[in-house]
Amino acid sequence: NAGVTQTPKFQVLKTGQSMTLQCAQDMNHNSMYWYRQDPGMGLRLIYYSASEGTTDKGEVPNGYNVSRLNKREFSLRLESAAPSQTSVYFCASNFQGPLHFGNGTRLTVT
Amino acid sequence: SQQGEEDPQALSIQEGENATMNCSYKTSINNLQWYRQNSGRGLVHLILIRSNEREKHSGRLRVTLDTSKKSSSLLITASRAADTASYFCATDAGASYQKVTFGTGTKLQVIP
Numbered sequence: 478n479a480g481v482t483q484t485p486k487f488q489v490l491k492t493g494q495s496m497t498l499q500c501a502q503d504m505n506h507n508s509m510y511w512y513r514q515d516p517g518m519g520l521r522l523i524y525y526s527a528s529e530g531t532t533d534k535g536e537v538p539n540g541y542n543v544s545r546l547n548k549r550e551f552s553l554r555l556e557s558a559a560p561s562q563t564s565v566y567f568c569a570s571n572f573q574g575p576l577h578f579g580n581g582t583r584l585t586v587t
Numbered sequence: 588s589q590q591g592e593e594d595p596q597a598l599s600i601q602e603g604e605n606a607t608m609n610c611s612y613k614t615s616i617n618n619l620q621w622y623r624q625n626s627g628r629g630l631v632h633l634i635l636i637r638s639n640e641r642e643k644h645s646g647r648l649r650v651t652l653d654t655s656k657k658s659s660s661l662l663i664t665a666s667r668a669a670d671t672a673s674y675f676c677a678t679d680a681g682a683s684y685q686k687v688t689f690g691t692g693t694k695l696q697v698i699p
Contacts, residue, residue, distance in 0.1 A: 508685050519591075519675055520630070520689040527685035536688060567629065569687075575620060575632040576677070576687060 479503055483568050483579035490558045490586045498553040498582050500568030508571050509551035511535075511543060513564040514581075520567065526551055558586045591676045591690025599696040606663040608693040610676035611656075617684035619652055620677045621661050624692075630675070633661075668699045 481502045490496055502509065507528045512520040512535075522535030526545040540562060542554045551570075555562060563586045569576040591612045600606055610619070618637050622630040636643045636652045636659070643650045649662040663670055676690040 508687075510687060512689070519692045522686065522688050525686060527681075527683055533681070533686065535686065571687070574618075575635055576622075576630070578629045580629055 481568055481570055481577050481579040483566075483582055485582060486580065488582060488584050490555075490584065492559060492586060494558050495554065495556050496558065497555075498566055498568070498584075499550070500552065500579060501550045502570040502577070503549065504570060504572075504577060505548070506570035506572045506577070507548070509545065510569040510571075510576065511541075511551070511553045512567045512569065513537065513562075514567065515564050523553065523566075558584075560586045562586050591678055591688065593674075593676060593690040593693045595693060596691070597694045597696070599698065600666060602666060602668055602697055602699050604666055606666050606670070606695055606697070608661050608674055608695070610659045610661070610690050612659075612676075612678045612690075613657065614678075614680045616654075616678045616680060618679050619650075619659050620687075621648075621650060621659075622675045622677060622689075623672045624675065625672045633674075663695075666695075666697045668697050671695060671697045 484499045510525045511523040521537045524543040526532045529548045544552045566582045568579040620635045621633040624630045634645045647664045652659045673692045673694045675692045680686045
């Protein structure tokens with residue numbers, strides 16, 4: 478049972494480049510989430526998907542887009558990366574209870 | 588601004604002492620959860636308390652919830668050096684309580 482799988486684990490981008498962070502869960506959870514965590518800070522919600530086919534903005538959605546491809550997969554896209562998006566990104570999923578987290582993606586934008 | 592605010596921001600205690608951290612939130616909730624994060628690692632779920640519960644225990648953890656004051660507290664009794672970590676509360680909100688947001692966190696240091 479893999480739980481929540483995020484790829485890649487590390488990524489370095491130049492300003493203006495684009496990339497997609499992938500997330501998949503195998504727990505049949507309805508809800509999936511993308512968070513970012515800056516050094517010494519808490520997690521801030523970027524986007525979430527309460528169920529397959531729906532997505533909603535979180536606290537800090539600007540500069541990001543998401544796709545809930547199916548019940549298992551929820552991707553996060555940076556269309557034009559900026560240094561302010563340097564952060565650790567966590568994907569999570571749940572069904573009306575505790576969140577299950579992936580191991581995170583450490584993204585650096587130079 | 589974030590839904591949850593925790594205080595204190597940082598707490599340093601001796602091993603064996605109790606640690607208390609507080610979380611305040613802004614809107615009505617369905618559940619409140621507490622998580623621990625060791626430096627540079629992922630988050631570990633500690634305990635979930637529902638809005639109709641007032642107190643919950645799990646091992647050395649005791650969580651209280653006061654929905655009238657929109658606040659919760661996490662008590663860790665008989666702390667150990669291994670409890671050194673950051674602790675976050677998380678609340679759900681939105682039309683179907685699916686929007687889960689985190690507080691700013693309390694950084695706990697337990698000195699051996």
